[in-house]
Amino acid sequence: MKTVAPQKVEECCPTFNNEKWDEKTFNWDNKPFIKASVPTFFHIPFPPMIGKQITRMNKIAEDSNQLDPNKEDILVLFADPHPFKSEIYLSVMAKVPEAKNTSLTGTFMSKVFDGDYNALPKFMKEMDVYLGSKNKKAKRYFVHYAYCPKCVQEKGHNYMVLFAEIDN
Template identity: 40%
Template sequence: MTNHGSETQCCSKFDPDPWHEKEITWQDKLFIKGTMMQFMHMPLPGAFAKTVGRMWKGLEDVKAAPDIKDFIMLATESSPWKGEVYINATKEVPDAENVKLSGTYITRVFDGPYNAVPKWIKEMAEYVALKGKIVKKYYFYYTTCPKCARTYGHNYVVAFAEV
């Protein structure tokens, strides 16, 4: 499950097929975690880019950044005022919050604007319920930045439902 190729020198072109309607199990998958301020579920202007930039620099400084083909960045929130970002790492990063995620996740790929997330959450809840499972927590993998999404003509987002 990787991204392949980059026409933009920024975000790789995303292949949704390996991620759509899959069940993934992770055991101690290593990520670094960052937080950002948000207002009513929306990151404050520049907060997302600043948080990700700081995290990415920390990964690169200690050579813990994943190959672009293995890159995963998950976003979730702990409240309407605080967002969380997780970027996978190849080793622990000093001075960062290192987090290991374990569990089973059901995924589904969506294509559309970020403000469709509430609709996608509803669709995911219905999809997971059809599988006889209950969602514990949602994460979202925003596969490209807005500029690259416009270039590629798709804004793919992978919803992860921890079950």
């Protein structure tokens, strides 16, 4: 009888570490990202388009060796500047050829939430209360989803990190 070695299952999304991101302050000075956008309908994204765009961005960054080797440190931030467009920011280590390079500079406070995607407005209100307790106010928000929809199902959590850009 022939034995078959177990196949190594590649991890899709790295295991999320709450402590690394919950109630932290980050001072970013030209933190490099590549940026893309996807259409939305009143802030509701079209999931296949998001997945394709993130896959494309990841490949470009990976091909140029600009993705952080520590997968847990890679951020995919979303911002909705208006109801029909969502911006996606992928953190990189340096400029990426053939990508729209940008950077973020400022002070950002973060807080971790766990819940349904449609609870984001509620989480933003909770974040505003948290910021108020620190005498701070958000200028704008970015959200990082720790897991893709497939991993949310597998891991049983839908962690989101809200990053609030604040005045110093």
